[in-house]
Amino acid sequence: MVISCNTGCGKNAVLKRPKTGDALCKECFFWAFEEEVHHTITAAKLFNPGDYVAIAASGGKDSTVLAYVMKLLNERYDYGLKLVLLSIDEGITGYRDDSLETVKRNEQQYGIPLKIMSYEELYGWTMDRIVEKVGRKNNCTFCGVFRRQALDRGATLLKVDKIVTGHNADDIAETVLMNILRGDIARLQRCTAIVTGNEDTIARSKPFKYTYEKEIVMYAYFKKLDYFSTECIYSPNAYRGHARAYLKDLEKIRATAVIDVIHSGECLSVREGVKLPTQSICERCGHVSSQPVCKACVLLEGLNKGRPRLGIGKSSKVQERLGENHKKEVSGKDSQGSNHVPNGVALEGHAEVKSLDF
Ligand code: SF4
Numbered sequence: 001m002v003i004s005c006n007t008g009c010g011k012n013a014v015l016k017r018p019k020t021g022d023a024l025c026k027e028c029f030f031w032a033f034e035e036e037v038h039h040t041i042t043a044a045k046l047f048n049p050g051d052y053v054a055i056a057a058s059g060g061k062d063s064t065v066l067a068y069v070m071k072l073l074n075e076r077y078d079y080g081l082k083l084v085l086l087s088i089d090e091g092i093t094g095y096r097d098d099s100l101e102t103v104k105r106n107e108q109q110y111g112i113p114l115k116i117m118s119y120e121e122l123y124g125w126t127m128d129r130i131v132e133k134v135g136r137k138n139n140c141t142f143c144g145v146f147r148r149q150a151l152d153r154g155a156t157l158l159k160v161d162k163i164v165t166g167h168n169a170d171d172i173a174e175t176v177l178m179n180i181l182r183g184d185i186a187r188l189q190r191c192t193a194i195v196t197g198n199e200d201t202i203a204r205s206k207p208f209k210y211t212y213e214k215e216i217v218m219y220a221y222f223k224k225l226d227y228f229s230t231e232c233i234y235s236p237n238a239y240r241g242h243a244r245a246y247l248k249d250l251e252k253i254r255a256t257a258v259i260d261v262i263h264s265g266e267c268l269s270v271r272e273g274v275k276l277p278t279q280s281i282c283e284r285c286g287h288v289s290s291q292p293v294c295k296a297c298v299l300l301e302g303l304n305k306g307r308p309r310l311g312i313g314k315s316s317k318v319q320e321r322l323g324e325n326h327k328k329e330v331s332g333k334d335s336q337g338s339n340h341v342p343n344g345v346a347l348e349g350h351a352e353v354k355s356l357d358f
Pocket of ligand 1: 139236
């Protein structure tokens, strides 16, 4: 049975919007999708005219659609932004090398310049080598921490004013659920914030905060965008997988579950006396950290010293131990009494220089 587009445009509907249930033609869906992102951007005042903005680009559907829509809205509404694609090469053979080829094509297709930062150049390690050392249990801890910092370092190097990431409504709702299930209420507020960062850091924002993952897939499909859809070969991420499956089950009985969970996360207030993580600067590498020594430096030290589990344990004990090591390093000796060469992060510091997720 042919159904007419609910907007009354006279065309036949080709899809049912997951977010509203409206039957729409392709053009009316594109328009609704783009206008909602525009509304999110303007309502939250994400940009100022003249801003230089790095789009965290992995070649996946979210960041590819984000790059396409950012360019389109920048031109349609004259935001006055200068855009750049910023990709992180984690060094995952058979995965990231292929997805980066997609980003390189996007660079040509959208006419947005591309900068690639690699773990190899920043940390002296690729994820392939890290997995060889740590196995497949904690690999995503290393990858996530390094990626986050690598994006910041890339953004600093490019001297951008802001970073945008392709995190969508489903990602945020899953993170809310994960934080609740872990009892990590202190992180709830930050994970639902549309903008994170402070005056000392480059602001990161999520223009897709209210955009459903299914609609991003539909948009990419109907626009025939060039994106990479293979999963990382090292992806276990079982915990997020459970949160995702739970959210999908909730959606079957309540279509608005994704937005409702985000809204709940925003409204949950933090009890008085609960210590919220405050962002400062790592005393070793000078990058953003909520601890005296940032997690990237802790993990890197463990890798370089052949003790890759060093950063996986209790953070207070690790910080204590690193504090002792750091004092020895400042006096020119490491724990074995030999002259210490600081790791790559410490050497590069601010001079050089965000990892996507994305
Ligand atoms: Fe890195 Fe993601 Fe692969 Fe984990 S699943 S190793 S975080 S790219």
